[in-house]
Amino acid sequence: MSDADFRPEARAPRGFSDKRAGDLRVERRILDAVSKVYERWGFEALDTGAFEYADALGKFLPDSDRPNEGVFALQDDDEQWMALRYDLTAPLARFAAENWETLPKPFRRYAFGPVWRNEKPGPGRYRQFIQCDADTVGSARPEADAELIAMGAEGFEAAGLRRGDYLFKVNSRKLLNGLLAAAGVESQGQKLGVLRAVDKLDRLGMDGVRLLLGEGRKDESGAFTKGAGLNGKAVEAVLAFVQIGAGRGDTLSRLSDVVGGSAEGAEGLEELGRIETALAGLGVGADRAVFDPSIVRGLEYYTGAVFEADLLLETTDEKGNAVRFGSVASGGRYDDLVARFTGQPIPATGISFGVSRLAAALRAAGHNPVETARGPVVVIAFDQDQMTAYFAAAAELRAAGIPAEVYLGSSGMRPQMKYADRRMAPAAVIMGGDEIAAGTVTIKDLDLGRALSSQVADNEAWRAERPGQMTVPRDQMVAAIAQIIEAASREPKP
Amino acid sequence: MSDADFRPEARAPRGFSDKRAGDLRVERRILDAVSKVYERWGFEALDTGAFEYADALGKFLPDSDRPNEGVFALQDDDEQWMALRYDLTAPLARFAAENWETLPKPFRRYAFGPVWRNEKPGPGRYRQFIQCDADTVGSARPEADAELIAMGAEGFEAAGLRRGDYLFKVNSRKLLNGLLAAAGVESQGQKLGVLRAVDKLDRLGMDGVRLLLGEGRKDESGAFTKGAGLNGKAVEAVLAFVQIGAGRGDTLSRLSDVVGGSAEGAEGLEELGRIETALAGLGVGADRAVFDPSIVRGLEYYTGAVFEADLLLETTDEKGNAVRFGSVASGGRYDDLVARFTGQPIPATGISFGVSRLAAALRAAGHNPVETARGPVVVIAFDQDQMTAYFAAAAELRAAGIPAEVYLGSSGMRPQMKYADRRMAPAAVIMGGDEIAAGTVTIKDLDLGRALSSQVADNEAWRAERPGQMTVPRDQMVAAIAQIIEAASREPKP
Numbered sequence: 001m002s003d004a005d006f007r008p009e010a011r012a013p014r015g016f017s018d019k020r021a022g023d024l025r026v027e028r029r030i031l032d033a034v035s036k037v038y039e040r041w042g043f044e045a046l047d048t049g050a051f052e053y054a055d056a057l058g059k060f061l062p063d064s065d066r067p068n069e070g071v072f073a074l075q076d077d078d079e080q081w082m083a084l085r086y087d088l089t090a091p092l093a094r095f096a097a098e099n100w101e102t103l104p105k106p107f108r109r110y111a112f113g114p115v116w117r118n119e120k121p122g123p124g125r126y127r128q129f130i131q132c133d134a135d136t137v138g139s140a141r142p143e144a145d146a147e148l149i150a151m152g153a154e155g156f157e158a159a160g161l162r163r164g165d166y167l168f169k170v171n172s173r174k175l176l177n178g179l180l181a182a183a184g185v186e187s188q189g190q191k192l193g194v195l196r197a198v199d200k201l202d203r204l205g206m207d208g209v210r211l212l213l214g215e216g217r218k219d220e221s222g223a224f225t226k227g228a229g230l231n232g233k234a235v236e237a238v239l240a241f242v243q244i245g246a247g248r249g250d251t252l253s254r255l256s257d258v259v260g261g262s263a264e265g266a267e268g269l270e271e272l273g274r275i276e277t278a279l280a281g282l283g284v285g286a287d288r289a290v291f292d293p294s295i296v297r298g299l300e301y302y303t304g305a306v307f308e309a310d311l312l313l314e315t316t317d318e319k320g321n322a323v324r325f326g327s328v329a330s331g332g333r334y335d336d337l338v339a340r341f342t343g344q345p346i347p348a349t350g351i352s353f354g355v356s357r358l359a360a361a362l363r364a365a366g367h368n369p370v371e372t373a374r375g376p377v378v379v380i381a382f383d384q385d386q387m388t389a390y391f392a393a394a395a396e397l398r399a400a401g402i403p404a405e406v407y408l409g410s411s412g413m414r415p416q417m418k419y420a421d422r423r424m425a426p427a428a429v430i431m432g433g434d435e436i437a438a439g440t441v442t443i444k445d446l447d448l449g450r451a452l453s454s455q456v457a458d459n460e461a462w463r464a465e466r467p468g469q470m471t472v473p474r475d476q477m478v479a480a481i482a483q484i485i486e487a488a489s490r491e492p493k494p
Numbered sequence: 495m496s497d498a499d500f501r502p503e504a505r506a507p508r509g510f511s512d513k514r515a516g517d518l519r520v521e522r523r524i525l526d527a528v529s530k531v532y533e534r535w536g537f538e539a540l541d542t543g544a545f546e547y548a549d550a551l552g553k554f555l556p557d558s559d560r561p562n563e564g565v566f567a568l569q570d571d572d573e574q575w576m577a578l579r580y581d582l583t584a585p586l587a588r589f590a591a592e593n594w595e596t597l598p599k600p601f602r603r604y605a606f607g608p609v610w611r612n613e614k615p616g617p618g619r620y621r622q623f624i625q626c627d628a629d630t631v632g633s634a635r636p637e638a639d640a641e642l643i644a645m646g647a648e649g650f651e652a653a654g655l656r657r658g659d660y661l662f663k664v665n666s667r668k669l670l671n672g673l674l675a676a677a678g679v680e681s682q683g684q685k686l687g688v689l690r691a692v693d694k695l696d697r698l699g700m701d702g703v704r705l706l707l708g709e710g711r712k713d714e715s716g717a718f719t720k721g722a723g724l725n726g727k728a729v730e731a732v733l734a735f736v737q738i739g740a741g742r743g744d745t746l747s748r749l750s751d752v753v754g755g756s757a758e759g760a761e762g763l764e765e766l767g768r769i770e771t772a773l774a775g776l777g778v779g780a781d782r783a784v785f786d787p788s789i790v791r792g793l794e795y796y797t798g799a800v801f802e803a804d805l806l807l808e809t810t811d812e813k814g815n816a817v818r819f820g821s822v823a824s825g826g827r828y829d830d831l832v833a834r835f836t837g838q839p840i841p842a843t844g845i846s847f848g849v850s851r852l853a854a855a856l857r858a859a860g861h862n863p864v865e866t867a868r869g870p871v872v873v874i875a876f877d878q879d880q881m882t883a884y885f886a887a888a889a890e891l892r893a894a895g896i897p898a899e900v901y902l903g904s905s906g907m908r909p910q911m912k913y914a915d916r917r918m919a920p921a922a923v924i925m926g927g928d929e930i931a932a933g934t935v936t937i938k939d940l941d942l943g944r945a946l947s948s949q950v951a952d953n954e955a956w957r958a959e960r961p962g963q964m965t966v967p968r969d970q971m972v973a974a975i976a977q978i979i980e981a982a983s984r985e986p987k988p
Contacts, residue, residue: 008549010591010835013576016543018589024539040892042870042899042917045518049510049622050544050578050608055502074568077612082507084544095512097504104916106903114544118571128543139902143881147902281882282889341504376536387637388775395776398534405536408633408641409600422598423536 015121016128026359027130031112033158034132038110041151043134046109048091054081056094058340072118084116088133089337089350096137096348097341106138112355135350137338142271145305145333146278148351152309152329153288160362166328168289169246170307172272175255175293178265179241183234193228198242198296206239213238246292248276255293271304297330305349306332315364328361329353375423376403377481380416380430389436393429393477400478402485421446426485429477442471443480447488509615510622520853521624525606527652528626532604535645537628540603542585548575550588552834566612578610582627583831583844590631591835600632606849629844631832636765639799639827640772642845646803646823647782654856660822662783663740664801666766669749669787672759673735677728687722692736692790700733707732740786742770749787765798791824799843800826809858822855823847869917870897871975874910874924883930887923887971894972896979915940920979923971936965937974941982
């Protein structure tokens, strides 16, 4: 087979998806609404490139079993390893370290864009997705954490979630660290094991976590996961801690009984107290944010406050089964990430959400039903010698703000009408020789056609005012089509 | 040195840049304006992933001296080679081939997003940039080409260029092919050599192109570029063709004398004639689009009409030297790109522009001066015990649509004022214990401060109405700040 005869298969790479107009419209509306909120809170936009040097990215992904530790990496022609960013935090840390001298401090930035993870692809598991982050670099104040939570809540509501749909759960790594220190656990490996174990509470329940805090756990398949190796007393202390229960001032009081004894625990508690005061000042009540010691977040780099926003709605999958939606945003304080570069400690805190996940949450909440993708008016190419008249009609509609196009394929009338219907055109415009001679146009109401094939058309009154097809003077074309579009907006929903 | 002591250098990879808020604002405004135009013309949004399989991308980049033929490629863990897209056309061809059966035909889509080229990085030469494309797949009609030109022009104007700033230059590959066929040149390699030679007309002039059409050319450095190897008569025929001159009907008449003799030339000429008619019908006159046989475009995959939009403005660089801006958009017909996958011929045509380049064109045109990046109002953290009052003030401003933040660093008054100034805050809000007790706030007009340090402040009348600092009742804070912002919008420009 010669090279010219080679035919590649047309397929997207595994784990990468194509997004069509409907999904993109929802995504862009979310990003636009959230960006406006972030800018109103004084955060400025930043966009870094897709690549970072591999050493700058660091190795912070929990999934380290994959090639290149879960990232897409390649070697540049100067032999340096570069990798596609796996989140927006690592590039921010690099940017902040690189430009620290000249930035206004604290540096408040937001960013959105694709991130890439070299995970095992599977159904619904994508290797590229859009994240949207806001971070404050250079402020050690707990108020900076509180602000991200309040702003995140405002962002959710701007995007379409309602109060009561979501709840922020806040904790501090310092509490657990303090508790472990008091129990004599100092090894970094053990501490990380405790975090990983507690992070699985949702999935494994208290008994599963107890095993993972101790010697280890064998799952249904018989595979054994080594535990953090705590002694029995420490295990029970951790379990008592995570079960303290969610709340505001009440939770902080109960926490002080458990972790007040260590210096780091006391520090974490004091910080949560200041977050509580700031949240109250920002008008964020217990219906939007609570403290919950069971939240630890999996990422290793968090050093203080951690938080996530959970969707409270009961959601169901396509088969009607109840589905735990889980978190729609998360974040926390990472005081050491910029110092990796500079050696100089620079406190930082951030919040992040996945845009597709928030779109799915909005869908699940039912407040933001997928809009019918409204297509353009299609001017039928009826007579090849009249293309100029068709272009003029389409231009006139566009000038009136109505999306419109001339059919540019090579098919006859019937496929053209089918095309217009598939594009979800509100109307088709037909101008044959007779119409042009008489100075008229024929307009076909395609919304009506679609409605007739659904149940809606039982509404007689609505049907009576929509004739389906009409011939109007050419100079009334725009008005007639505007009326069809307006009528469609009043259409009774099925 | 232990791993924990390792400090990576904070730097973006070579050829990748960080974009700050000012540039992003311009880019987003362009994409938003152009997207609205494209949707009004009936084009639907599509977003494909960053990666394609390398065989799907093909090898169409002119720069084949680089590793992986100018793309960033890596091998997936199933051994398949993937590469980051180098344009938005190749992914569209793959998507169209993959989904052809279920797409409305013709398929009209627009897309924007980053593309990556593994070029030699250098000052101002980036390896990632944003493209914005619109394509019609499944229409062989020359009207589809004309429409992209008319829509591109409307997009430019929506983005901020004015009529007269730009000019589309249109040609057809078929003319040159016909002319070469008539001269007995049939080899693909020679034809490609002719395209590459003519494409350098701007840079090398007629004499340089003459050498490249013939045996070859030695440049100033002594390096020799092999020519297309045409005989003398064919060389002169090509040169006569490219010098026919730009215009509309007049150019087409002159072209018919030169290329009418071959079947492919006649076909190209007939297609340009239909483009001429359609452009006229779409109201695009010779002030916005002309035919120009010297335009060939470097990309190998074009099969028919090709076009580019040139910036007509005299532009100057920072040193005041005149600069040829060159093309701000380009495109053409690529009838074989989808057939690479399917074997089935599917005609297609597209237009593409680089967003940074259009932003630079707008800057050069001077119609879209870089906006002053207006920052948030900064509420000074004067008294640590009053943070709640500060958060409430910021929230009140935001609720009124005024971006605002509380200073969250740890510095004193003077650095806080400096921070507010660097953020380009219109005002700073100061609430000390006295003010809070008296129910007032002190507002510092930072715009005035900045104006005083420029020449503008000579305007006495304007200065008189701006007191610089004022103390107002707390419940008049929002109104007072709104007034400062409004006054700034009337500020005489330096």
